[in-house]
Amino acid sequence: GSPYAVDVAWVTWRTTGDNALAREVADPLIKAMNIMPRDPANGLIYVKPGPELGRRGFGFTDTVEKQGDELFCSLLYVQACRQLADILTAADRPGEAKTWRREGEKVAKAVRRVFWDDKIGLMRAATVVSREPDIWGSAFAVRLGVASPSQSRQIAQYFKDHYRELVQDGQVRHIPGGMHWDITTAPLGTYQNGGYWATPVGWFVYTLDLVDPKLADQTVVDM
Numbered sequence: 562g563s564p565y566a567v568d569v570a571w572v573t574w575r576t577t578g579d580n581a582l583a584r585e586v587a588d589p590l591i592k593a594m595n596i597m598p599r600d601p602a603n604g605l606i607y608v609k610p611g612p613e614l615g616r617r618g619f620g621f622t623d624t625v626e627k628q629g630d631e632l633f634c635s636l637l638y639v640q641a642c643r644q645l646a647d648i649l650t651a652a653d654r655p656g657e658a659k660t661w662r663r664e665g666e667k668v669a670k671a672v673r674r675v676f677w678d679d680k681i682g683l684m685r686a687a688t689v690v691s692r693e694p695d696i697w698g699s700a701f702a703v704r705l706g707v708a709s710p711s712q713s714r715q716i717a718q719y720f721k722d723h724y725r726e727l728v729q730d731g732q733v734r735h736i737p738g739g740m741h742w743d744i745t746t747a748p749l750g751t752y753q754n755g756g757y758w759a760t761p762v763g764w765f766v767y768t769l770d771l772v773d774p775k776l777a778d779q780t781v782v783d784m
Contacts, residue, residue, distance in 0.1 A: 562593075563590075563593040563594050563596065563597050563638075563641065564594075564597075564634070564637035564638055564640060564641035565637070566590060566593050567590050567593070567594065567641035567644050567645050567648075568640070568641065568644060570582075570586045570590055570644075570648060571644035571645075571647060571648060574586075574647075574648060574651060575647075580651045580652065580653075583648045583649075583651035583652040584651075584652040584653075586648065587645075587648055587649055587652045587654065590645055590648065591645070591657075594638075594641060594642075594645060597634075597638060600630050603630070603668075603671040603674075603675060604664070604667055604668045604671055605630040605631070605635045605668060605671050605672065605675060606630070606631050606634040606635045606637075606638055607629070607630055607631065608627055608628045608629065608631055608687070609628070610628040610629055610689045610690065611628070618631050618633055618634050618687075619633050619634055619637060621697070621735075621753065621758070621760055622686075622735065622753055623753075624745050624746045624747040624752065624753045624754070625691055625742045625744070625745045625747075625753055625754075626690055626691060626742075626743070626744035626745065627686060627687040627690055627691040628687060628689040628690035628691070629687050629688035629689030629690065630675055630676070630687065630688040630689075631686070631687045631688075632672065632676045632684055632685065632686050632687065632695050632698040632702075633686070633695065633697065633698045633701065635668060635671075635672055635676075636672065636698060636701050636702055636705060636707060638665075638668055639665045639668050639669045639672070639705060639707055640665075640705055641665075642661050642662065642664050642665030642668065643661075643662060643665050645658075645661045646658040646659070646661040646662040646665070649661060669705075669707045672684070672702065672707050673707065673708065673709055673712065675688065676688075676695075676698075677712060678694065679715075681694050681719070682715035682716060682718065682719045683695065683696070683699045683715075683716060683719055683737075684698050684699045684702055684708070684712075684716075686698060686736070690743050690744060691742050691743045691744065692743070693736045693737075693740050693741075693742060693743070694736060694737055694740070695735070695736065696720075696727060696733060696734055696735060696736055696737065696761070696765070697733070697735055697760070697761040697764070697765075699716045699719075699768075700716070700720075700733075700761055700764035700765045700767070700768045701761070701764045702716075703716055703717070703764065703767065703768040703771075704763070704764040704767050704768065713768065713771060714771055714772065716768055717768045717769055717770075717771040717772040717773075718772050720765065720768060720769045720772075721769060721772050721773045721776060723737060723738065724769075724776065725738075726738025726739065728757070728765075728780060728783075729757040730757070730783055730784070731759070731762060731780050731781065731782070731783035731784025732757030732758055732759050732762070732784065733757060733758060733759075733761050733762055733765050734755060734756070734757055734758075735753055735754075735755075735758070736755075741754050741755055742754055759784055762780065762781070762784055765780065766778075766780050766781055
């Protein structure tokens, strides 16, 4: 929830231009970011492996158990680091802003290294449990500029080559066609375990546009 709190504050500040708001929310947001569970080896968001299940990732995979380093929350963390840096700049705290921007780039570098599967051409969702290739996460990594240019193009090409199994009526699956999560409460082929959603379409078409602008446009029309 911490990155979403930063996002709400950032959007509000950007919309209002109210630097007094930035000064008011900066410290609570820093506190929120500092409670995120982190892998001490690389800074990625981390769900401790073990028999005790229950820790979930971001809201749109709340039925999915993940363990180890976790992709999507790490991407949300990178976005929040950048946004918090903007808020701290507006709050006239440039030194701290620089620190948070560096933190975001450090975690982005870890994302590119830890989650990337060059054989498939996608990012994986987690490192221990639920290691499936993550369609939403891969697209979001491209949209944020976290994926490298080479990775971004490979992801886009995968989307084009596997379009029929990923997209239905302009909606997009979480993971590749024919795959399902390791541990989830959602029945096979439904909801977050094989259902199709509009949530990631913006990131998906942004990515697909790198290799097939016409198909990207058609996805939006179909949605």
